[in-house]
Amino acid sequence: MDTEGPLKLSAEQVQFYQDNGYLVINRLINFASLYTYKKRFNQISNGLVPRGLMTIVKERRLMDSSKKPEDYLNKLQDFLFDDVLSTYAEDPRLLDVVSQFVGSDITAMHSMLINKPPGTGEHPPHQDLYYFPFRPADKIVAAWTAIDEVTYENGCLYVIAGTHKDANLHEHDYTSITSKMYHGIVDATLAPENKRIHLEMSPGDTVFFHPYLIHGSRPNVSKNYRKSISCHFANSNVEFVDVTGTVQERIAKETEVESKRRGFDFTFQEIWKYRSKEVRKTKPMSKY
Template sequence: MGSRMATSLKVMPKSLSTSVEMSQTYLPSPEQHRFYKENGYIVVKGLIDFSILYACKQRFIQICKGVVDRGNITVMKELSLINSGKTGEQLINKIQDILYDDVLCTYTENPRLLDVVSQLVGPNVTAMHSMLINKPPQTGRHPPHQDLYYFPFRPADAIVAAWTAIDTVTVENGSLYVVPGSHRAGTLYEHDYPPPVKGVTNKMYHGIVDEDRVSPPHERVNLEMSPGDTAFFHPLLVHGSGPNTTQGYRKSISCHYASSHCHYIDVRGTAQQNIAKEIEEVSQRRGIPLSFNEIWQYRAKQVKGVKCNL
């Protein structure tokens, strides 16, 4: 499985965790490139400016309250809280498809962020999947999974996720964890819904079926992060997040990017066919009968360089 890190980012090599100056550019060092290739992720401390994070957080709250037009943004509720009487920010666990929002796109098109992305996937970059995640108090985990499971485009090495802490992220409020080096197996594992917790399973939160073997707890590294810290990780990297056992929220904002040279594949007969069917059924219920690939084409936005295949 490759080299293992101890327990958290507190023990990362100093060169991988030092703060960066707030300029319009950020180029990963050769050491960061090597770390990413070996472990499947890097964390850049303080990459995103506080003013951007604050504006995105306020926009999320406005959307939760219904005081601004959400456009094509999808609002997803925490099913475990549906019958609790909670509303707005207390109930919503994420908003998706934020690429075309005038405020939230200041994150997804941030030049410092795209500098790092283009160093990992190439100069022509398409934003594919975007979300602001809000883990309300006392809500559950996201089971270990691989992001490539949701994507009908390849190659995997030309795709990367960016995940930025808006609030301070700790183990107690549900930090991300990763299994370093798990991407190097080159395997997309079988996923399905995990056993429900208190009779509730959040939609689309599939997890790796053979969880104990693929993601044993002693191999997980918790990514405790401060606001503005940004994790970049490979789509085959096994990762998840723990429950929020605190009384506060754990907000983050994320976007998946792909090289514009990526191509679409047919996922029928593969480990992805179940999630493809589920996403297509949701699209049909909303009156937009698109195929799995067409849904992703509809979501995509060119954010750097020139448009190619995606």
């Protein structure tokens, strides 16, 4: 892939995204960056540097049999204000692609470095919009980059192509796993095995997907870790909405309870505003 200058999607790539709700771009993120992200994960997970504002999510059922944090840490969440990991959400070529989906003014909303150690279960089928109190959906996109080789055995993502077109947010609840906030779509018929497209990816490969798209990830049944890094982006002018009385009300209340447990008293909407960071703004026109 040419790595010089802005990255412009072809008409065919744009059409594929519109038709299927996702698009994979190979080798978008370079090896040096991936190495830096992995090194930072190890520094934070082993307590060598402060975690700052990040949340460390643990796979608790793996803790008793594990000897090191990498064996049970599931992810680092909200890294947008970390000096090292934030460079992913600010990567110029990544933002070149994002801008073609959401527009030129871009805010990073939700960030994760996912570890997925051996023995980690599946992430059930879900829609990312379920977690977000901002709209419109067409001005939101996720970017998910493989840090390690991602295979069927170690827990690759899968997507149900075209499910974003319905623009319908389905009922979610705890289904196959009980980890906090890992809700899945209640109606299992919406993500049948024969419709799942499994995305095996090499380091640096990046998938972009629509927030209505039904997707999940397989369990890690291998002996290897499966690290990836991800960020959800939105146009900076999206509007925050009240989710009271909708299928999102449960996750909103759960998020607010967790916030209070940590000593904060924020609404669902405020939580998302405070965790976000503007990463690209339209440059003013030159006088000349």
